[in-house]
Amino acid sequence: MAERTPNVPNTKLLIGAGAAGLAALAAAGVATGVLRGAGSPSSQPDVASPDAERAIVASFPAAGQAHARALVLQRTPDGYVCLWDSPDGSVAKGLGGCNPASDPLGGRKLMVNLAYDGGPQAASVREARLSGLVSAEVASAEVLMSDGSSRPLRLLRPGTRALAGADYAVIAYRVRESDLRAGATPVAVVVRDASGRELDRQATGIGG
Numbered sequence: 001m002a003e004r005t006p007n008v009p010n011t012k013l014l015i016g017a018g019a020a021g022l023a024a025l026a027a028a029g030v031a032t033g034v035l036r037g038a039g040s041p042s043s044q045p046d047v048a049s050p051d052a053e054r055a056i057v058a059s060f061p062a063a064g065q066a067h068a069r070a071l072v073l074q075r076t077p078d079g080y081v082c083l084w085d086s087p088d089g090s091v092a093k094g095l096g097g098c099n100p101a102s103d104p105l106g107g108r109k110l111m112v113n114l115a116y117d118g119g120p121q122a123a124s125v126r127e128a129r130l131s132g133l134v135s136a137e138v139a140s141a142e143v144l145m146s147d148g149s150s151r152p153l154r155l156l157r158p159g160t161r162a163l164a165g166a167d168y169a170v171i172a173y174r175v176r177e178s179d180l181r182a183g184a185t186p187v188a189v190v191v192r193d194a195s196g197r198e199l200d201r202q203a204t205g206i207g208g
Contacts, residue, residue, distance in 0.1 A: 186204055
């Protein structure tokens with residue numbers, strides 16, 4: 001398992017996926033974790049290596065009170081795939097984590113991260129972002145909101161095969177300011193195949 005807790009006050013990042021043993025750490029107002037599967041290496045991924053491959057695969061443009069951010073996909077030379085939600089496109093300042101490149105999704109179809117500023121209660125959240133990877137079988141995705149509504153999630157396919165070693169699509173979604181003001185927050189992400197059959201879902205939420 002590989003873990004990282006950047007020094008970013010008043011920001012929370014929840015990283016999840018389907019592997020049993022989801023890890024989460026909390027320190028200095030930051031929560032971060034990576035999924036962990038049976039037999040996963042315990043060594044730290046070499047995220048700072050000059051030989052690591054990196055690409056900005058999506059972005060969160062500046063809007064309202066929210067600053068611009070970039071979503072960075074990284075492949076380390078020692079065999080990890082990492083996803084970073086970064087204020088400047090760098091790994092050094094990114095919130096995120098790494099999983100073994102042999103199975104970045106831990107045997108499932110979805111890995112999604114929720115990062116938010118403010119909190120811990122929903123009423124004090126200023127910005128919230130969803131980011132993650134889905135498998136090649138996924139044709140559509142949506143986020144279920146706490147008020148019972150849902151929002152479609154665009155699947156970005158920026159040619160990630162060279163980095164991730166497989167044909168994954170990327171999720172990058174900033175929760176609407178109007179939803180946050182109304183108290184509507186993400187509670188789960190659902191992914192489906194081309195026939196509409198549910199392939200996977202991951203619970204995620206704000207609070208506590």
